[in-house]
Amino acid sequence: MNNFSRIKEPLTLLGNYMSTKYGRSWGSRRELLLWQEWQVRRHLRYVLARSPYYREAAGGLPLEQWREFPVIDKREMMAHFDRLNTEGIGLEEALEAAWEAEKCRDFSPTVRGITVGLSSGTSGHRGVFLVSRQEQMAWAGTIMAKVLPGGLLQKHRVAFFLRANSNLYASVRKGRIEFQYFDLLEPIEKHVSQLNTYRPTLLVAPASVLRLLAEAVKTGALHIRPDKIVSVAEVLDPLDERYIGECFGRQVHQIYQCTEGFLGFTCSHGTLHLNEDLLVVEKEYLEGAERKFVPILTDFRRRTQPIIRYRLNDILTERKEPCPCGSKLLALEQIEGRSDDLFYLHSVANGRRKPVFPDFIRRAVLSASPEIEEYLIIQHSERLVECSLKVRPELEAVCREQVTRALTELCSRLHCHAPNIRYSEYVQGPRERKLRRVERRFAL
Known part of the structure; x- marks a missing residue:
């Protein structure tokens, strides 16, 4: 690393921290949207000059018509990976580096200075992500501004539970911030011992791991009191949120992040807001479902692996009332989960398949009995639910x-035929696999 880079990197981090925490405010929603438009057009000038895929996809359209560019998804991105990224890195080269890191559990090597990582692959298709050093610093500054309790002058000890570490996450370790990575493949007993020694002020982990740590608190094995607890990577079920909060005596916050970027965070009121200061979110509303939509993302800060009109398979529900925090960023009521996990039942009226949202299933189970500590609901076919x-x-x-x-009453209200319900023993799945309390396991 040359002297210029040594100076530029901390300046990038600090600049993004300051602008995120103190410098970005909009008097109205309209002001925010106009600012976003300017950011996207500036970003596209850079991307179209360097990404053959996006240059061809744009088809010569003027920048102000960028919302007419084709919508892509993970399959499309991986199919055109070599020509889509702006560094000319081939998919085979990136995969080789990522798999080697997974195998030896050393995530520090890069490909030509670019960090390479794998998505968890819960959708059935593993993705590869590329992040430059400059993007790492921008991400670190942004996430510290949104997530850290207190300011940069306060000393922080961050405990981060991940399936795989990354240079991206290690970039947060700056100045008065200590950062310790906890590998999900290690036994929970080892984590409890290390946490008791480390005494984190910020605890970040998937909801399923936070649940296990909360149980350790309840039994007296774990005796930490972090200032802030943040759930990542999995849908935070209301049942788990309540249990974790009660055991730790803290509100449970959320980070909404995936391979495609840092998408959202919770404010001081516990409301999840989308990071519209980093990306544009177009809404593909679901038919017959009030305020529920699939997001189409355009990230105007990611240059190495551009995300432009990229369709996620998540289902989000808009908040009905404005958040008391006053933020102009879009507020969510909840993350429903993946669209792949919509249940399908037969309509009483015409026998056709009818979608049932995961939240309907969750609410039915949680309302059934306060004695339920944990649950899994898996649909194996239209006629069988486990x-x-x-x-x-x-x-x-x-x-x-x-x-x-x-569940039978829910089906009656939705005018669907009730499936057969088969009960089985509750078994916690492996920690390296994302927890999905409501899951569909058959293809349409």
Whole structure:
């Protein structure tokens, strides 16, 4: 690294921290949208000059018509990876580096100075992401401004639980910020011991891991008191949120982040806001579902691997009322989960398949009994649903009856035929796999 880079990197981090925390404010939603438009057009001038794929996809359209560019998804991005990224890095080269890092658990090597990582692949298709050193610093400054409790002058000890570490996450370790990576493949008992020694002020982990740590707090094995707890990588189920919050005595915050970028965070009121100061979110509303949409993202800060009109398979629900925090950034009521996990049941009226949102299933189960500690609901076909409940043994039969009744009543309200419900023993899945409490396992 040359002297100029040594000077530029901390300036990039600090500049993004200051502008995110103190410098960006809009008097109205309209002001924000106009600012976004200017950011996107400036970004596209850079991308179209360096990405053959996007230059061809634009088809000569003027920049002000960028919303007419084709919508892509992960399959399309991986199919055109070599020509889509602006550094000319081939997919095979990137995959080789990423798999080697996964195998040896050393995530520091780069490809020509570019960090390479793999997505978790919960959608069935693993993705590869590329991030430059400059983008790492910008990300670090932004996430510190949005997530850290207190300011940069305060000393922070961050405990970050991940399936795989990355130079991206290590870039947060600056100045008075200590950062310790906890590998999800290690035993939870080892993590508890290390956490008791480390005493983090900020605890960041998937909801399923936070749940295990909360249980360790409840039994007295873990005795840490972080200033802030943040759930990442998985949908935070209301049941888990309540349990984790009660055990730690803290509000549970969320970061909405995936391979495609840092998409959202919770404000001081606990409302999840999309990071519209980093990206534009177009909404593909779902038919017959109030305020529910699939997001189409255009990130106007990622240059190495551009994200332009990229369709996620997540389902988001807009908040009905404005957030009391006053932010002009779009507020969400919740992240429903992946569109792949929509249940499908047969309509009573015409026998056709009818979608049932994961949140409907969650609410039915949670309303059935306060004795349910954890659950998994898996749809194997339109006529078979498997249900696993974690409850005290003496309450299992009663809770199963209550859940069956609640799900049957839900089907009646939705005018669908109720599926057969098969109960099985509750077993916690491997930690390296994202927890999905509501999951569909058959293809349409």
